[in-house]
Amino acid sequence: MEIKAFRWESGKLLLLDQRKLPEVEEWVVLEDHLQTAQAIKDMMVRGAPAIGCVAAYGFLMGVRKGEDPKVVYETLKNTRPTAYNLFYALNRMMEAYQRGEDLEATARAIEEEDYLANRKMAKIGNELIPKNARILTHCNTGALATAGHGTALGVIREAHYSNKSIFVWVDETRPYLQGSRLTAWELSKENIPHKIITDSTAGFLMKKGFVDCVIVGADRITKRGDVANKIGTYALSVLAKVHGIPFYVVAPSSTIDPNIESGEDIPIEERFEEEVKAFKNCQFAPKESPALHLAFDITPAENITAIITEKGIWKPS
Template sequence: MQSQSNPIYPVLWQDNQVLLINQTLLPNQYEVVKINSYQDMAKAIKTMIVRGAPAIGIAAAYGLYLGARDIKIQERETFFKELEIIAEELRQTRPTAVNLFWAISRMLKTVSETAGTVEDIKQILLKTAQEIQAEDLETCQKMGDNGLLVLPPEPQKLTLLTHCNAGALATAGYGTALGVIRSAWTAGRLERVYADETRPRLQGAKLTAWECVQEGIPVTVISDNMAAHCMQKRLIHAVFVGADRIAANGDTANKIGTYGLAVISQMHNVPFFVVAPLSTIDFELANGDLIPIEERHPSEIYQVGETRLCPDGVDYYNPAFDVTPANLIKAIITEKGVVKPSELLTLKG
């Protein structure tokens, strides 16, 4: 068994406020941002101080509570209208991550089902946000255990590749894809993790690598265009990625570059797995063509820090996500078990 370090919690409720690890500064600087209003939370989500679909959902749930806390109206119907305005502002922050919408919907459903005063409703909202956070941590640990079931049999130790960051920083504190890798490390099955740097925001190089270093997990960072070479040289046994939204047929939206990774995985007979909680599955969308793809500011491409990479006068295209077709995914690992993409509907509650 491998030793474990202190857990990483990117979203924390403490002293009547939300504490966020500022992921835009890692790995060079560790900073905690204090959030006391829904406006501050919306800004934190939009600017990627907090990121990763499950973590965004948790942050949005707390953001909705913070907004509710500041509403001074005591009449229920007027309170509900004010709360919906706050919810809509939070929804607009990141359009692709379905956990954001799922968490807000759950919070509003709790409101509609709660009798009592406005103050009673506010307390229930806080309790629900805390439940969402606790459930996500438990869910991630279950996915980590379920992911062990798809690994090749012992005694082989494995080298696994992941893209972007789907770890503790992207969830309540354990991870989806990186959660499986954590579980493999704890079980003594992991030799090394390869982390795609994940252009343009470098979440793999900055965040996944940072998490691995914190826990002593051997990690090798590669540029995104090295993955095919590594597979050709038989350095990779399997690929595990997270998801921001999964359609009912198994098509999966994840950080830009995931689709290309799935294509080359199939070419080299490397199994490609998606790890995501049920809250990431959008059963209302028939396929991935219907998933909205967020486009971000071109500065993410043309500069790194204060250094400009591109000449003036060029155009940019900066989609934050792409969609991997279900036929490229060997299996989807959830808290309820491992299923083929075509079997997703069997998990619908």
């Protein structure tokens, strides 16, 4: 059975609560846009494409309940400032509303288009993956982060299905552990060979010659090819460049923001410092010590070997 992060059933949205993985697979029912907005804020659902799809269904539920579409739009828009798919999906839903179009059909189309884009990106990106490749990936870019299959992890899946005998290094991805909790969970489900590493191990593995390429996703891409992605991505791009290792970004075209030229103009979400100092009720840092929690960083186009979308391979250089 294919992994899904969300399901639309009988006018309600069901979310797989990603905060509780891998210990518990719990589905939560959402019935309005307020619950949807809170679920996005709390990272019950995460990953730019999945956030966009879920927000589209949240907009649909809010309008169906008779709420002011502008209020619904603003409520959902203000949940996560960096992920461009959120704005892409909400803009499509608002435009559909203004034209009097079927909102459920529009939300379903957004989901279906993302899924098909993931499948297409996987095949395109697989062309760049050699046999026996040792791939390093960061955060979670799989089915849990999308409408299904995944972006960077979709390429990894395709390489595995193609019998290329790949191996995956999984960055744990501090502080929310999307790599060790979620990516490793997805890879385990499909018996794809992998090992979890601490984020700070990546550079040494590159130096030792144990990494053949780096594949990551994106939350927003500028016109010139700068990429916003999970914090730690920029450091990986620098390390890959120093060691002469290909650095690939995989994302649907809906992640490209046509209104922004440079990565310097992308708003970077700063999340709660408690997420750095504690996790799942385990306090491992002094409560009185302040912490900085930037959720994303910017990788400049010159550090990127290629950006893979459903429309083809784009080389920013």
